[in-house]
Amino acid sequence: MLDLVIRGGLVADTEHRTFLPLQIGIKDGIIAALSKEPLHGKREICAEGLLVSPGFIDVHGHVDGDDYAGELSVCQGITTTVGGNCGLSPVDMKAFFAEQEQKGFAVNQVELVGHSFSLRKAVGLEDVYEKASDAQIARMKRLAYQALQDGACGVSFGLDYSPGASLKEIEALAEVSASFGRIVPVHTRLFTLYDLSSLYEMLYIARKTGARLLFSHFVYQYGEGIMREALDIVDRARQDGLWVRIDSGLYTEWATYAGTATFDEQTIRDNELRFGDMLVATGPHMGQWLDEALYRKVREQEPDESIICFTGQKEEIYEALRKDYAMPSTDIGAYRKGEGHPQIAGSFPKFIREMVRERGELTMEEAIYKATLLPARTFSLPDKGRIAVGADADLVIFDPQAIADTAAFPDRGQPDAKPVGIEHVLVNGEFAVESGVFCGTRSGKVLRASGKSRSGGRRAAGAKTGFVKAASFRKPEL
Numbered sequence: 151m152l153d154l155v156i157r158g159g160l161v162a163d164t165e166h167r168t169f170l171p172l173q174i175g176i177k178d179g180i181i182a183a184l185s186k187e188p189l190h191g192k193r194e195i196c197a198e199g200l201l202v203s204p205g206f207i208d209v210h211g212h213v214d215g216d217d218y219a220g221e222l223s224v225c226q227g228i229t230t231t232v233g234g235n236c237g238l239s240p241v242d243m244k245a246f247f248a249e250q251e252q253k254g255f256a257v258n259q260v261e262l263v264g265h266s267f268s269l270r271k272a273v274g275l276e277d278v279y280e281k282a283s284d285a286q287i288a289r290m291k292r293l294a295y296q297a298l299q300d301g302a303c304g305v306s307f308g309l310d311y312s313p314g315a316s317l318k319e320i321e322a323l324a325e326v327s328a329s330f331g332r333i334v335p336v337h338t339r340l341f342t343l344y345d346l347s348s349l350y351e352m353l354y355i356a357r358k359t360g361a362r363l364l365f366s367h368f369v370y371q372y373g374e375g376i377m378r379e380a381l382d383i384v385d386r387a388r389q390d391g392l393w394v395r396i397d398s399g400l401y402t403e404w405a406t407y408a409g410t411a412t413f414d415e416q417t418i419r420d421n422e423l424r425f426g427d428m429l430v431a432t433g434p435h436m437g438q439w440l441d442e443a444l445y446r447k448v449r450e451q452e453p454d455e456s457i458i459c460f461t462g463q464k465e466e467i468y469e470a471l472r473k474d475y476a477m478p479s480t481d482i483g484a485y486r487k488g489e490g491h492p493q494i495a496g497s498f499p500k501f502i503r504e505m506v507r508e509r510g511e512l513t514m515e516e517a518i519y520k521a522t523l524l525p526a527r528t529f530s531l532p533d534k535g536r537i538a539v540g541a542d543a544d545l546v547i548f549d550p551q552a553i554a555d556t557a558a559f560p561d562r563g564q565p566d567a568k569p570v571g572i573e574h575v576l577v578n579g580e581f582a583v584e585s586g587v588f589c590g591t592r593s594g595k596v597l598r599a600s601g602k603s604r605s606g607g608r609r610a611a612g613a614k615t616g617f618v619k620a621a622s623f624r625k626p627e628l
């Protein structure tokens with residue numbers, strides 16, 4: 151007997167980028183049947199007028215086990231999140247995964263080990279402008295190796311946050327990830343607003359190490375009027391045979407911690423940014439625009455609060471996300487309730503609202519593919535991103551005419567307001583959102599990358615990486 155049957159909806163076939171009128175049968179967290187004929191289960195729901203898509207996969211987040219970030223993710227249809235981005239992650243991956251399994255989580259979690267904050271800190275590099283010594287590089291390599299061995303899906307960089315990172319240091323760590331056939335997501339370093347050399351730096355590393363590159367939140371890096379040039383560089387690298395993809399959110403306004411090198415006075419000057427374009431996103435000054443006095447105060451006394459920088463050209467969002475190697479992402483951070491950047495709650499519904507419904511940049515089939523199967527393939531998740539017999543029952547069921555974000559910047563609204571038009575979300579066959587209401591279910595699993603390192607790491611691009619699922623299902627704690 152099937153546990154659950156979903157009938158009446160149009161089911162996304164992401165492999166062929168089409169929709170089919172099928173009934174879906176779920177048993178033990180897996181899609182057990184797909185049929186044109188009526189199926190029967192212990193429970194049956196009607197999805198008439200709705201689309202049934204594989205759960206969205208967020209390739210760039212900072213959820214990292216934070217419960218509220220997990221809730222905001224699943225409420226926008228995300229069922230798998232990739233954490234540890236921008237060089238900020240747990241270092242002891244074994245302990246992190248064990249803790250997540252023990253408490254259970256709203257969504258499935260894939261995790262990167264991060265260089266620029268975390269590995270550097272772990273070897274005693276406190277000064278972001280300092281170069282790592284040979285001994286420190288060797289220690290970072292060992293820690294990265296161990297994290298990858300323990301299931302991290304790659305090594306992430308946030309080079310903007312560690313201006314002192316040398317090419318040697320970057321190459322050494324990218325090579326470790328490449329030796330496992332895993333990915334290297336990069337928040338590139340930007341010396342100015344128009345820094346295309348940051349792309350060449352990483353393409354050089356990819357060529358040398360065989361690492362697969364994912365350029366993170368591409369619009370935040372290159373959405374200043376140089377998008378065409380930046381995409382041309384990526385296109386050319388791909389034509390040359392390098393494995394390169396990009397992700398982006400639906401905003402040009404980026405956010406990060408006040409205390410980071412990104413908000414150094416010199417960096418602000420080099421980037422021609424203005425205090426008046428910066429909005430405090432969290433903490434006691436949330437919703438206030440910076441002036442010089444408030445800048446100094448927040449920077450010195452509240453370095454862990456976030457600031458949103460209003461910059462960039464909106465058209466460049468669509469230009470980037472139209473690319474067939476581009477995936478939507480949130481850049482979600484772990485904020486307190488009522489705080490943050492609207493990307494944390496609205497990104498995926500906004501992707502469909504703007505790209506499909508309002509602007510017609512993509513068909514619904516293409517948009518769903520970019521949010522599901524393309525990221526599943528990018529992160530070697532064979533049981534995700536498809537609605538097929540044997541695949542995991544991660545599903546989002548939504549109204550294509552109604553799906554929309556409602557989150558707003560904190561000077562004008564609620565940054566964590568939940569979207570509308572998403573009826574149900576299932577994570578491993580359990581309702582995480584039911585009839586538009588968050589259930590508090592913890593059916594998300596930890597997805598550990600598996601597969602051994604090939605020493606040398608020169609030929610690892612495209613090497614097969616598998617994932618092992620851990621039994622982590624917990625009953626809801628309501």
Ligand SMILES: [Zn+2]
Nearest residue numbers: 236308337366
């Ligand atoms: Zn970043």
